[in-house]
Amino acid sequence: MKINVLSADVYNKIAAGEVVDRPYSVVKELVENAIDAGAGEITVEIEGGGKTLIRVTDNGGGIEKDDLVRAYAPHATSKISDAGDLFGVSTLGFRGEALASIAAVSRMKIVSKTADGEAWSLASEGGTLGNVLPSAGGNGTQVTVSDLFFNTPARLKFLKSDGAEEGDVTNMMARFLLSRPEIAFTYTANGKVRYRSYGDGLAAALAVVYGAGTLDNLYEIDAEKHGIRLRGFIGNQNFAKPNRTYQSLFVNGRYVVNQTVSAALSNAYASYLMKRQYPFYVLFLDVPPEIVDVNVHPNKADVRFADNQVIYGSVYSVVSSVLDGNSRALEYLASAPKRPAEESRAVPSAPSAPTAAPAMTFEQAKKELEFEIPPLAGKVNLPRRSFTESPAAMGVHAPSPERAQEEAKEDAFEENRKFLLEREKKQRRVDPATLEFKGELFRTYLIYERGEEAYVIDQHAAHERLIYDRLRANMENRTVVSQPMLTPYVLNLNAQEFAFLEKNFGVLREIGFEIGEFGQGSVKVSSVPSDLTDLDLGAFFGEVLSNYESLRAIKLAELLKDKLASAACKAAVKGGEKLTDAEVRSLLERMDGDMGLKCPHGRPVAVLIKKSEIEKLFKRIV
Numbered sequence: 001m002k003i004n005v006l007s008a009d010v011y012n013k014i015a016a017g018e019v020v021d022r023p024y025s026v027v028k029e030l031v032e033n034a035i036d037a038g039a040g041e042i043t044v045e046i047e048g049g050g051k052t053l054i055r056v057t058d059n060g061g062g063i064e065k066d067d068l069v070r071a072y073a074p075h076a077t078s079k080i081s082d083a084g085d086l087f088g089v090s091t092l093g094f095r096g097e098a099l100a101s102i103a104a105v106s107r108m109k110i111v112s113k114t115a116d117g118e119a120w121s122l123a124s125e126g127g128t129l130g131n132v133l134p135s136a137g138g139n140g141t142q143v144t145v146s147d148l149f150f151n152t153p154a155r156l157k158f159l160k161s162d163g164a165e166e167g168d169v170t171n172m173m174a175r176f177l178l179s180r181p182e183i184a185f186t187y188t189a190n191g192k193v194r195y196r197s198y199g200d201g202l203a204a205a206l207a208v209v210y211g212a213g214t215l216d217n218l219y220e221i222d223a224e225k226h227g228i229r230l231r232g233f234i235g236n237q238n239f240a241k242p243n244r245t246y247q248s249l250f251v252n253g254r255y256v257v258n259q260t261v262s263a264a265l266s267n268a269y270a271s272y273l274m275k276r277q278y279p280f281y282v283l284f285l286d287v288p289p290e291i292v293d294v295n296v297h298p299n300k301a302d303v304r305f306a307d308n309q310v311i312y313g314s315v316y317s318v319v320s321s322v323l324d325g326n327s328r329a330l331e332y333l334a335s336a337p338k339r340p341a342e343e344s345r346a347v348p349s350a351p352s353a354p355t356a357a358p359a360m361t362f363e364q365a366k367k368e369l370e371f372e373i374p375p376l377a378g379k380v381n382l383p384r385r386s387f388t389e390s391p392a393a394m395g396v397h398a399p400s401p402e403r404a405q406e407e408a409k410e411d412a413f414e415e416n417r418k419f420l421l422e423r424e425k426k427q428r429r430v431d432p433a434t435l436e437f438k439g440e441l442f443r444t445y446l447i448y449e450r451g452e453e454a455y456v457i458d459q460h461a462a463h464e465r466l467i468y469d470r471l472r473a474n475m476e477n478r479t480v481v482s483q484p485m486l487t488p489y490v491l492n493l494n495a496q497e498f499a500f501l502e503k504n505f506g507v508l509r510e511i512g513f514e515i516g517e518f519g520q521g522s523v524k525v526s527s528v529p530s531d532l533t534d535l536d537l538g539a540f541f542g543e544v545l546s547n548y549e550s551l552r553a554i555k556l557a558e559l560l561k562d563k564l565a566s567a568a569c570k571a572a573v574k575g576g577e578k579l580t581d582a583e584v585r586s587l588l589e590r591m592d593g594d595m596g597l598k599c600p601h602g603r604p605v606a607v608l609i610k611k612s613e614i615e616k617l618f619k620r621i622v
Contacts, residue, residue: 020101022159023050023148024168029098030143031176034058035183039140040199043186044173049165051148051156059140062114068122068132071110074100099143103127105155106148112141126151167499170194171245174209174495175255178248178282181205194495194520206233206282210246211492218280219322223332225314228287231334234265235280237272237323242542245496248282251292251303260308261285264315268323276546285315428596428608430455432588444575446584452611459587460575461599466590468568468600471531480512482527489525489537490518497545498523532567565600 020026027044034042037060047053063071074097102108104127113119121135149156159165166189173187177197184199197208207215217239222231232250235241249261261283269279291306305311321328435448435455446457474480493501498521501508508515512529528535573579579587591597597605615621 020098020105021155022168023054023165024172026050026054026102026106026145026148027056027169028172029102030054030056030145031173033098033143034060034141035176035180037061037141039183041184041186042176043188045188046166046169047190049160049162050169051159051162051165052146054145054148055142057140057142059138062117062140063110063112064114064117065120065132068110068112068120069129071099072103072122072124072127072129100127102145105152106150107146109144110141111135111137111144113137113139115139161503163502164499166190167495170495170499175248177205177209178202179250179253179255179284192520202232202282210494214280220334221318221322221332222334223318225318226310228285228311228314230283230285230315230318232283233281234283234319234322239280240273240277241280242277242545243497244278245494246280247278250284252286252289252294253284254294254303256303258302258305260305260311261315264312265319268316268319272323276543285311287311428594430593430595432591432593435588435593437584437588440579440584442576443578446579446587448588454609454611454614455595455606456609457587457591457606458575458599458603459577459579460572461603462587462591462597462605464565464568464572464599465597465605466587467571468565471568474531475511475529480510481530482512482514483530483533484514484527485525488518490522491525491537491541492522493545495521500545501541534567534570568600 020029023046027046027050031042031044034056037058039058039060041059043055043057045053045055045057099108099110103124107123107125109121109123111119111121119135119137120132122132123130149159160168170187170189173185173195176183177185177195181197181202181204182199183197185195185197186193187195195208197205203215203220206218215233217236218233219236220233223229247262247265249256249258251258265279265281265283273279287305293304317328318332322332430450435450438447438449438454440446440459441456444459446459448455448457501515501523502517505515512527512532513525514527515523515525518524525537528537573583591605595606595608599605612621
C-alpha cells in the first residue's frame with residue numbers, strides 16, 4: 001500500500017469539516033479571535049444565513065503586515081507556543097486551525113491595522129493567497145467571508161435553509177453578548193439589526209437577549225465553593241422554559257455544553273419543575289485552568305474536568321441552597337451582604353472576563369465536599385475521568401453483531417405485529433344490519449345482540465372516535481375552517497425557536513392557524529382552526545417547543561393529534577346522557593360495523609361478549 005502525504009489544500013478542507021461545518025461556526029471562530037485580540041467593540045454582519053456573506057469587524061490589537069500571510073497558515077496562532085501551554089489555556093482560540101480552514105472553503109479577505117502601523121489587506125480564494133496590499137481602515141481587524149463552501153458543493157448541499165442557518169448564528173451571537181457583557185456588540189442579518197449591546201454589564205446584556213422583563217424572574221448569584229466560583233443568573237422556582245435553548249454555561253469565559261453541570265442543575269430544580277420543563281440559567285463557572293481540559297474537540301464545545309464529583313457537588317449545593325432558601329442562600333446571592341469572613345476572600349463581582357478561582361486543591365475540595373454533602377453520590381453517577389479516556393472507556397460502544405441480529409428480529413416482529421393487528425381489525429368488522437339493539441346500561445353502554453354474540457358499545461368513546469376521524473380528515477384534506485380570535489395571541493421566542501416556527505408557518509396555516517411574524521423574535525396568531533377554538537395556545541406552543549431535538553425533526557401535523565383528541569372528547573356525547581332512538585341508530589351507522597375501533601386515547605369502543613362466556617358465569621357450562 002502506498003502512503004500519500006496530503007497537500008495543504010486537502011488537509012485544510014478536511015480540517016474545515018471539524019472546525020467550520022456551518023456558517024454559525026465561522027462566526028464563532030472569527031468572533032473568538034476578535035475577543036482574544038482585546039476588542040472592546042465587535043460588529044458582525046451576515047447575509048443569506050451566512051452562506052453569502054459573513055463580516056466581523058473589531059477594534060482589537062490588529063495584525064502586523066508581516067504576519068498577515070502567517071494568519072492563513074494552518075496551526076499558526078499567537079495564543080500558545082508549546083504543548084505545555086495546553087494545560088493553562090485562558091484564550092478562546094488556541095489551535096490555529098480556524099482561519100486556514102475557513103479560507104480553504106470560501107473567498108476570504110482580511111484587512112487589519114495595528115495602533116502604530118498602516119492598514120494592510122490580504123485576500124484568499126479557496127485557500128489560494130493573493131498579495132499583501134495597502135488598504136484603508138481603522139485600528140483593528142475586519143474579516144470578510146463570502147460564498148462559503150463554494151468549492152465544496154457536497155457540503156453546501158447539506159446546509160439548512162437561510163432562515164434556519166440565520167437562527168443558529170443569532171443564537172450563537174446571543175451567547176457572545178452574555179459571555180462578554182463588557183464588550184459592545186452589534187449584530188445585523190440581511191441589513192436588519194438583531195442585537196445591539198453597549199458593554200454595560202451582564203444584566204443589560206441579558207435584557208437585550210431575553211427582554212428586560214426576564215430579570216424580574218431571576219436570582220443573581222455569586223458564590224465560591226470548593227475552589228471554584230459560580231456566578232450569573234438562574235430562574236426562580238416558577239420560571240421554566242419548554243426546552244434547553246435558554247440555558248447558557250460559560251466555563252472560564254467559554255460557552256460549553258457539559259453533562260456534569262447540566263445534571264447538577266436539573267437535580268437542583270427537580271422538585272420545582274413539572275415534566276418537560278427546563279430551568280433558565282446564564283452561569284459562569286470559573287475554575288483553575290489546570291484542572292479543566294478545553295482541548296477535547298476542535299470545535300471546543302465541551303470541556304472535561306479533572307474530577308466531575310467536585311464540580312457537580314459545588315454547583316448543586318449553591319443552586320439548591322438558593323432555590324430552597326436555606327441559611328446559606330444569603331451567602332450565594334449577589335445582592336445579599338456577605339459575612340465578614342466571606343468578604344475578605346471574595347473575588348470582585350464584575351462579570352466581565354474569566355476570573356481566577358481561589359486556590360484550593362481538589363483533594364481539599366473533595367474532603368470538604370464529603371463532610372458537607374454526603375448524599376450527593378446517590379443523586380448522580382459521575383465517575384472520575386482522565387483526560388485520555390477512550391470512547392469505549394466512557395461507555396460508548398459500537399453495536400455488536402449479536403445486537404444487530406436482535407434488531408433485525410425486532411424489525412421482523414414489528415412487521416408481524418402489524419399484520420396481526422390488521423387481520424384482527426378485519427375480523428372485528430360486522431354487518432350493522434345483523435345487530436339487534438337490546439337496550440342500554442347506566443346511560444353509557446349500548447347493548448347489541450348478534451347470533452350468539454353480544455356487543456357492548458361505550459357511547460362516549462364511540463362518538464369521540466367518530467368526531468376525531470372527521471377532524472383528522474378535514475385537516476388532511478385541507479378543508480379546515482379558521483375562526484378569528486378577538487385578541488391575537490403573541491408568542492415571544494428565541495432565535496432558534498423563531499426559525500423553527502417560521503419554517504413551519506405553511507404547515508400551521510394549512511391546518512387552520514393564521515400566523516405570522518410580529519416584530520423581532522415574535523409571532524402573532526390571529527385565527528385558530530374552528531374545531532379547536534378552546535385550544536390553550538400557550539400550552540400548545542409550549543408542547544411544540546418542548547425539547548431542543550423536536551426543533552429539528554417534529555411534524556406539526558402529528559402533534560395536533562392530541563389536540564384533535566381533546567377537541568373530540570369535549571364535543572362527544574358524555575357517559576350518563578340519554579340518547580334518543582335516532583341518535584343510537586345514527587351512532588351505529590357511522591361506526592359502519594367496525595367493532596375494533598379505539599377512542600383517540602386508546603380505550604376500546606366496543607367489547608365482545610360471547611354467549612358461552614355468560615353461560616360460564618352462571619355455571620351452565622364448565
